Amino acid sequence: MINERNQEVLIDIQNLKSIYGTKSNSILALDNINLQIKRGEFLCILGPSGCGKSTLLKTLAGYIRPSSGACLMQGKPITGPDRHRGVVFQSPTLYPWMSVKDNVEFGPKMRELPAKEIEEIRTHFLEQVKLTGFSEKATFELSGGMKQRVALARVLANYPQVILMDEPFGALDALTRVNMQTLIRDIWKENNSTIFLITHDIDEALSLGTRIVIMSKRPGRILKEFNIDFTHTIFNNNLKHVMYNEEYFNLKNEILDIINSQIEE
Incomplete structure (x- = not known):
């Protein structure tokens, strides 16, 4: 396992507060969030609906500004979207008038990279997401x-330092x-990526994450964090899926109890 104490802090969230609306009609979405995202970790965020998970992700992405507190990327305030923080949403945000190839190449072209390098980037990441041979297809097909x-390949093509994922698999059927x-687990390991994933699925968080953060109901606060090892166990034992054992089910039940206590209050 990676020694967490030696990991570089990529994103540092300090006393973050986020308020929507005007004074007379305002909603406190996030309150006193303190969190560090370290290079190479797979951080999963769990919490009841409406707890501010997506607000937190949009703040990290640079889409919205904190009402107070700070959100820093390698020591510098996040002031807007940046290719170093790639975002994958639940619904693929592709350009429907472009082919698969053009979608993946969009970022590198905006950076005005040489044509040969753009081709190599596109070929590499389409292969990594197992879409070799689909480059000329229209995305609506x-x-x-x-x-x-494709959405994942398009993000990867910008070589982001952090990949932000907002329930990216929520709309898919169970097998897919x-x-x-x-x-995504294999890509995370192969690329030594840093991933911040929002999910409602406790099993998904346990099978992917190296750390789980549980948020309270609105206003969203951090209730508890868990450092977990199931995803490393998958790789270390050359497995395809997580090993379901007593430790796994005890942790799942503890997380479920915390989240349900927020819903029932």
Whole structure:
């Protein structure tokens, strides 16, 4: 396992507060969030609906500004979207008038990279997401899972330091979802990526994450963090799926109890 104490802090969230609306009609979405995202970790965020998970992700992405507190990327305030923080949403945000190839090449072209390098980047990441041979297809011809893989390849083509994922597999059927979880786990390890993933699925968080953060109901606060090892166990034992044992089920039940206590209050 990676020694967490030696990991570089990529994103540092300090006393973050996020308020929507005007004074007379304001909603406190996030309150006093303190969190560090370290290079190479797979951080999963769990919490009841409406707890501010997506607000937190949008703040990290640079889409919205904190009402107070700070959100720093390698020591510098996040002031807007940046290719170093790639975002994958639940619905694939592809350019429908472009082919698969053009979608993946969009970022590198915007950076005005040489044509040969753009081709190499596109070929590499389409291969990594298992879409070799689909480069000329229109995105509307693809299934939901394939569209999400294109969206992932398009993000990867910018070589982001952090990949932000907002329930990226939530709209997929059960089998496609499991396959996508395996794919993102393999890509995370192969690329030594840093991933911040929002999910409602406790099993998904346990099978992918190296750390789980549980948030309270609105206003969202951090209730508890768990450092977990199931995804490393998958690789260390050359497995395809997580090993379900007593430790796994005890942890799942503890997390479920914390989240349900927020819903029932």
